[in-house]
Amino acid sequence: MKANISCIIVAAALAGLSSPAFPNAGQAKNVLTIKDSLDRTVAIPSRVERIITIQPEISRLIVALGAGDTLVGVDYTLRLRDPLFMIVYPEGSRLPLVSMAENNINLEMVLRLKPDLVFVSPYERQIVSALQRKTQIPVVALSSMGSFSKLVEEARLVGRILGRERRADELAAYFDETLRRLGASLKNVPQNKKPRVYLSFGGSLTRTPIFYEPVNAAGGTNVAEKLLPDFLGVITTAVNIEQIVRWDPDIILVHGNYPPPERKVTPVGVLADSRLASVKAVKAKKVYYTFGFWDWWDMAEVLTETLYLANMFYPDAFPGFDLKREGDAIIKKFYGVEGGFSALSKILRCDEWTHEQ
Amino acid sequence: MYIGPWHIPPQDIFKAFLSPLFPSLKQGLPDAERYISTVYDIRLPRLLLALMAGAALSVSGASLQALFKNPLVNEYILGLSSGAAFGAAISIVFLGQHFPPQISAFAFSVVAVLAVWTVAKKSDSQIISLLLTGVIVSAFFSALLSLAEFFASPYALQSLFSWLMGDLSQAGWRPLALSLPLMGLGTVGLILMRWRMNVLSMSDEEAKSLGVNIRNEKLLVIFLATLITSAATAVAGIIGWIGLIVPHLVRMMVGVDNRRVVPLSAALGAGFLILADDLARSLASFEIPVGIFTSLIGIPFFIFLLKKSKKVWL
Numbered sequence: 285m286k287a288n289i290s291c292i293i294v295a296a297a298l299a300g301l302s303s304p305a306f307p308n309a310g311q312a313k314n315v316l317t318i319k320d321s322l323d324r325t326v327a328i329p330s331r332v333e334r335i336i337t338i339q340p341e342i343s344r345l346i347v348a349l350g351a352g353d354t355l356v357g358v359d360y361t362l363r364l365r366d367p368l369f370m371i372v373y374p375e376g377s378r379l380p381l382v383s384m385a386e387n388n389i390n391l392e393m394v395l396r397l398k399p400d401l402v403f404v405s406p407y408e409r410q411i412v413s414a415l416q417r418k419t420q421i422p423v424v425a426l427s428s429m430g431s432f433s434k435l436v437e438e439a440r441l442v443g444r445i446l447g448r449e450r451r452a453d454e455l456a457a458y459f460d461e462t463l464r465r466l467g468a469s470l471k472n473v474p475q476n477k478k479p480r481v482y483l484s485f486g487g488s489l490t491r492t493p494i495f496y497e498p499v500n501a502a503g504g505t506n507v508a509e510k511l512l513p514d515f516l517g518v519i520t521t522a523v524n525i526e527q528i529v530r531w532d533p534d535i536i537l538v539h540g541n542y543p544p545p546e547r548k549v550t551p552v553g554v555l556a557d558s559r560l561a562s563v564k565a566v567k568a569k570k571v572y573y574t575f576g577f578w579d580w581w582d583m584a585e586v587l588t589e590t591l592y593l594a595n596m597f598y599p600d601a602f603p604g605f606d607l608k609r610e611g612d613a614i615i616k617k618f619y620g621v622e623g624g625f626s627a628l629s630k631i632l633r634c635d636e637w638t639h640e641q
Numbered sequence: 642m643y644i645g646p647w648h649i650p651p652q653d654i655f656k657a658f659l660s661p662l663f664p665s666l667k668q669g670l671p672d673a674e675r676y677i678s679t680v681y682d683i684r685l686p687r688l689l690l691a692l693m694a695g696a697a698l699s700v701s702g703a704s705l706q707a708l709f710k711n712p713l714v715n716e717y718i719l720g721l722s723s724g725a726a727f728g729a730a731i732s733i734v735f736l737g738q739h740f741p742p743q744i745s746a747f748a749f750s751v752v753a754v755l756a757v758w759t760v761a762k763k764s765d766s767q768i769i770s771l772l773l774t775g776v777i778v779s780a781f782f783s784a785l786l787s788l789a790e791f792f793a794s795p796y797a798l799q800s801l802f803s804w805l806m807g808d809l810s811q812a813g814w815r816p817l818a819l820s821l822p823l824m825g826l827g828t829v830g831l832i833l834m835r836w837r838m839n840v841l842s843m844s845d846e847e848a849k850s851l852g853v854n855i856r857n858e859k860l861l862v863i864f865l866a867t868l869i870t871s872a873a874t875a876v877a878g879i880i881g882w883i884g885l886i887v888p889h890l891v892r893m894m895v896g897v898d899n900r901r902v903v904p905l906s907a908a909l910g911a912g913f914l915i916l917a918d919d920l921a922r923s924l925a926s927f928e929i930p931v932g933i934f935t936s937l938i939g940i941p942f943f944i945f946l947l948k949k950s951k952k953v954w955l
Contacts, residue, residue, distance in 0.1 A: 490811075511927065512927065520799075523927060524810060539796075546794075558682050562675045638744055
């Protein structure tokens with residue numbers, strides 16, 4: 285018996301020694317240590333049951349991982365301006381707001397909600413350090429910046445943090461497999477036959493992403509992909525309209541992920557713009573809406589958009605393609621909601637331009 | 642016309658420019674349609690906008706400095722820039738494609754100046770009242786602008802930010818169709834009034850003794866200055882410092898006589914903004930807001946001249 289007690293004492297002492305120091309020490313003994321997008325090492329409590337996130341990409345991912353009930357506070361954009369979140373997690377409409385549009389976080393509210401963990405975007409570096417210093421709550425800065433491989437990595441990482449590795453693996457495998465199948469369908473397209481695409485994003489004709497993987501995965505080439513971003517931490521740049529004429533793209537895509545009253549640039553407007561009259565895409569009337577950034581990124585949405593673009597670029601390769609059916613299936617896979625994509629299209633009135641597919 | 646992100650050889654620019662008169666020149670161009678479109682639909686309207694906006698803002702600044710007898714006055718002193726900024730924000734953040742920022746900015750800049758005039762017109766000390774009310778109305782519209790920014794999406798904020806820093810990249814014939822005539826008429830009107838500004842820059846008693854109807858003359862200067870600054874700001878955004886620095890530079894060169902200061906301000910302002918815009922569109926792969934260059938070039942040059950001459954002219 286004595287030996288057994290000694291063993292227990294030694295084991296307990298070793299366990300204590302092996303647990304790294306952790307600011308929120310009362311809550312956890314065994315911690316997981318991760319590196320976030322700012323290359324910070326963050327110690328995660330072993331049990332994460334209360335989460336605040338002001339990073340919409342992560343908030344939706346948490347719902348997709350089946351852990352929506354761990355959310356105790358979210359940001360303004362997600363709760364009030366994100367129709368996708370409203371559809372896939374209606375309970376989110378009752379969550380307290382901890383930050384407003386400019387991400388000016390309400391520290392008192394954060395403390396009151398007693399989260400085990402806070403997710404923020406790496407774009408707000410000053411919030412990251414100030415929040416952890418002032419609240420002593422672990423803060424994780426995460427973003428994929430639209431990279432497909434990072435989206436998958438991020439899903440797996442958040443899955444580990446939440447103890448939902450199996451669900452994360454399932455989503456990652458589905459994502460990878462869908463893209464692999466798409467890639468296989470397009471593997472015989474020679475480089476010089478790929479459409480050269482210009483993207484007009486963010487409500488400006490001349491603002492364009494320098495990195496937009498849905499276009500590449502759908503078998504297109506983004507004409508702006510060798511440029512530099514014009515702000516640190518973003519993947520867009522503002523180009524001179526002359527540059528668009530010089531690129532002479534085959535297709536122009538317009539960010540259509542806004543309800544109609546908020547759309548500043550429209551395909552009709554681009555087609556009527558005399559400055560672009562000599563551009564191939566305008567002459568051939570190949571100016572279309574696409575979905576575009578979605579309050580950061582979303583695996584389900586980005587997959588749907590990639591299929592939408594692939595069908596737009598190569599309609600003959602996908603006979604019988606039905607965007608609504610595919611979109612609904614993808615949203616159901618990620619969020620378990622029936623008819624999610626159809627509902628979303630209705631809210632944003634995207635069905636005005638997606639009905640042809 | 643030779644400067645742009647697309648390095649078209651100068652001789653081809655020249656041919657493209659003359660090709661509507663001499664269609665045979667098109668045959669010597671490797672890509673005639675796109676070259677001509679670049680010259681006529683992109684570079685020419687942008688050049689005209691830089692030329693006219695630079696002239697208009699400088700003339701407006703020079704005229705208001707003479708009117709207010711104050712070297713610190715600029716073209717935005719009557720609350721115009723804050724009104725225009727709020728107008729642009731309303732359009733960019735809330736109203737979408739159906740209400741372009743140019744119209745909204747123009748409307749609110751005029752509203753701001755009208756508010757200033759309405760409040761200050763009956764004051765005993767009208768000049769000081771106008772200046773003070775201008776500051777207050779500016780602050781009011783700045784607060785409204787902050788409120789609009791608070792509700793803006795990140796994309797709307799980026800567009801608004803570019804507009805607030807001065808942006809000539811949206812120049813095209815459609816927005817210029819209305820603003821160019823307004824800027825042209827107003828600038829010519831103020832240049833024609835240049836000798837009266839010498840009278841207005843005297844004390845009111847002296848001006849009256851010369852038979853000038855001070856109230857009407859002041860109102861006309863304010864009206865024309867508001868018209869051209871609003872028209873320029875609506876299409877080019879808020880381009881800072883031109884209306885302050887250019888008239889000072891001109892006075893350092895030719896003295897304080899408004900008969901020379903006003904037209905030369907127009908010429909120097911036009912050249913200055915064209916130079917700044919050349920840098921803005923050619924230094925990087927992305928568009929740098931032109932307002933940054935007007936400040937980066939204008940302020941050090943101004944400080945240099947100020948130190949050299951050791952005198953502020955009024």
